[in-house]
Amino acid sequence: MDIKVRVWRQSGPGDRGRMVTYDVKDVSPDASFLEMIDVLNERLILDGDDPIAFDHDCREGICGMCSMVINGVAHGPEKATTTCQLHMRHFSDGDVIDVEPWRAKAFPVIKDLVVDRSAFDKIIQAGGYISAPTGTAPDAHATPVPKKDADAAFEAATCIACGACVAACPNGSSMLFTAAKITHLGLMPQGQPERDSRVIDMLQAQDDAGFGGCTNMGECAEVCPKGIPLSLIGRLNSDYRKAVTKG
Amino acid sequence: MAVDTPIPKTKNAAGATATPTPRTVVRPSSVTLKIIMAVSGIVLVLFLFVHMVGNLKIFLGATDFNHYAHWLRSLGTPLLPETWYLWIQRAGLTIALIAHVYAAAVLTRRARAARPVKYAHRPKIQSSYSARTMRWGGVIVLLFAIYHILDLTTGHLNPNGDREHPYTNVVQDFAPDRWYVTLFYTLAIVAVGLHLAHGIFSAARTLGQQTMKGQRRAKHIAIALSLVLVVGYLSVPFAVLTGLVD
Numbered sequence: 001m002d003i004k005v006r007v008w009r010q011s012g013p014g015d016r017g018r019m020v021t022y023d024v025k026d027v028s029p030d031a032s033f034l035e036m037i038d039v040l041n042e043r044l045i046l047d048g049d050d051p052i053a054f055d056h057d058c059r060e061g062i063c064g065m066c067s068m069v070i071n072g073v074a075h076g077p078e079k080a081t082t083t084c085q086l087h088m089r090h091f092s093d094g095d096v097i098d099v100e101p102w103r104a105k106a107f108p109v110i111k112d113l114v115v116d117r118s119a120f121d122k123i124i125q126a127g128g129y130i131s132a133p134t135g136t137a138p139d140a141h142a143t144p145v146p147k148k149d150a151d152a153a154f155e156a157a158t159c160i161a162c163g164a165c166v167a168a169c170p171n172g173s174s175m176l177f178t179a180a181k182i183t184h185l186g187l188m189p190q191g192q193p194e195r196d197s198r199v200i201d202m203l204q205a206q207d208d209a210g211f212g213g214c215t216n217m218g219e220c221a222e223v224c225p226k227g228i229p230l231s232l233i234g235r236l237n238s239d240y241r242k243a244v245t246k247g
Numbered sequence: 248m249a250v251d252t253p254i255p256k257t258k259n260a261a262g263a264t265a266t267p268t269p270r271t272v273v274r275p276s277s278v279t280l281k282i283i284m285a286v287s288g289i290v291l292v293l294f295l296f297v298h299m300v301g302n303l304k305i306f307l308g309a310t311d312f313n314h315y316a317h318w319l320r321s322l323g324t325p326l327l328p329e330t331w332y333l334w335i336q337r338a339g340l341t342i343a344l345i346a347h348v349y350a351a352a353v354l355t356r357r358a359r360a361a362r363p364v365k366y367a368h369r370p371k372i373q374s375s376y377s378a379r380t381m382r383w384g385g386v387i388v389l390l391f392a393i394y395h396i397l398d399l400t401t402g403h404l405n406p407n408g409d410r411e412h413p414y415t416n417v418v419q420d421f422a423p424d425r426w427y428v429t430l431f432y433t434l435a436i437v438a439v440g441l442h443l444a445h446g447i448f449s450a451a452r453t454l455g456q457q458t459m460k461g462q463r464r465a466k467h468i469a470i471a472l473s474l475v476l477v478v479g480y481l482s483v484p485f486a487v488l489t490g491l492v493d
C-alpha cells in the first residue's frame with residue numbers, strides 16, 4: 001500500500017517546528033507503525049536527509065517509550081494498543097496520516113517526535129515508592145493481601161508511564177498516570193506507611209511540573225494502551241482529601 | 248571504637264521523606280480547586296432544587312404563589328428581623344458562586360498553560376457534549392443568572408416589576424407576545440441542565456466516587472437530576488405560554 005505521512009519535524013527545542021509530508025510506497029500491511037517509519041527513515045538517510053527522531057525500545061507494548069499522536073489520537077486508532085503494536089493493516093491505501101509528538105508544557109519536544117518525559121520521573125520520585133526494610137526478601141505469604149486488592153493493584157500497576165493520558169487530555173493533565181500509581185501502591189499493605197504523604201507529594205510534583213487539572217472528560221482512559229480505568233482518579237481525589245484533612 | 252554516632256536522618260535519593268515535603272510554591276493544588284468546585288457546585292444545585300419547588304407553587308394559583316414569595320421575606324422571623332434570612336442565603340450563594348468561578352478560572356488558566364502548542368490534527372473529543380461545554384456553558388449560565396435576578400428579583404427588566412405581586416410578574420414576563428423571553432429562558436435552562444449533567448457526576452468523582460459501576464450510576468443520577476431540574480423549571484414559562492397559568 002502507498003500512503004502519505006505528515007510528520008512533525010523540529011530540529012531541536014528552540015526550533016518552531018512544522019508538519020512535513022512524505023510519500024511512503026509499498027508499505028507492508030504487516031509492518032508495525034514504527035517499522036513503517038523505519039523504512040521511511042532508511043530512505044531519508046539514503047537521500048542524505050535527517051531521519052525522523054522518535055522514541056522506541058521494546059516494540060512489544062510493555063516499555064512505554066513509543067509516543068506518537070496518530071491522526072490526533074495518542075497511539076493511533078486501535079484501542080488498548082501502543083504505537084509499536086499498531087499495524088499498517090489498520091490503514092488504507094492512499095491514506096494521509098498525521099503524526100505528532102505528545103503535546104504538553106511538561107513534555108517539551110527534544111527533537112521531531114521525541115519529548116522529554118522526565119516530568120513523570122519527578123512525580124515518581126516524589127512518592128512512587130514504598131519503605132522496605134533491608135535484608136532478605138520476606139516470604140511471599142508473610143503479608144496477606146486480599147485477592148480483590150491484589151487484582152485491582154495489579155490492574156493499576158500495568159501503567160507503563162507512556163504519557164498517552166497527558167497527550168489526549170484536553171487539560172494536559174497527568175491525573176490518570178498519578179492515580180494509577182496512587183492506586184497501585186495504596187492498595188497494598190506495603191504501601192500504607194507513605195499513603196498520605198505519597199498522594200500529597202505526587203500531586204504537588206504533578207502540579208509543579210505544569211500539568212493541568214482533571215475535568216473528568218475521560219479522554220485519557222480512551223487512549224490508554226493498558227486500559228487503566230478512569231475511576232482510579234476518584235481514589236486519588238479521595239486519598240488526597242483524607243490526607244489533607246489529617247494534616 | 249564505641250563512639251555512639253547518631254544515625255543521621257537521611258532522605259532517599261529523591262529527597263522525599265514519609266512526611267509531605269513542604270510546598271515550595273504556595274498555591275492551591277488542582278485537587279483542592281476541584282474540591283472547592285464540587286462543594287460550591289453542590290450548594291448551588293441544592294438551591295436550584297429548592298428554588299424549583301418554590302416555582303412549581305405557581306400551579307396552585309396566585310394566592311399560594313404570592314404567599315410563598317412573601318413568606319420567603321419573613322422566613323426566620325421572629326428569631327431574625329424581616330428579610331434577614333433571605334440576605335444570609337443570598338450571601339451564602341454568592342460566596343459559593345465566587346468560589347466556583349474562581350476555582351474554574353484558575354483551573355482553566357492552568358489547563359491552557361499546560362498545552363502551549365496545539366495539535367495540528369485534533370479529532371472531536373469522545374466525551375459528552377455536556378463535558379466539552381462546561382467552561383463556556385458555565386459563562387452562559389452565569390450571564391443568565393444576572394439577567395434572571397434583574398428580571399424576577401429586582402424587577403428592573405420585568406414588564407410588571409411589582410414586588411408585591413410576583414405571580415403577575417411571572418405571567419406578564421412569559422406572555423405569548425414576549426415569546427423571545429421564553430425562548431431565552433428555555434435555552435438558558437437547557438444550558439444549566441447540560442452543565443449539571445456532567446457537573447454532578449464530576450462532583451461525585453472529585454469527592455471520591457471510585458468504581459466503574461459507581462461511575463455508570465453517578466452518570467445516570469446526574470442526567471436524571473438534570474432532567475428533573477430542566478422539566479421543573481421549563482414547566483412554568485410553558486404553562487404561562489400555553490395559557491395553563493394566567
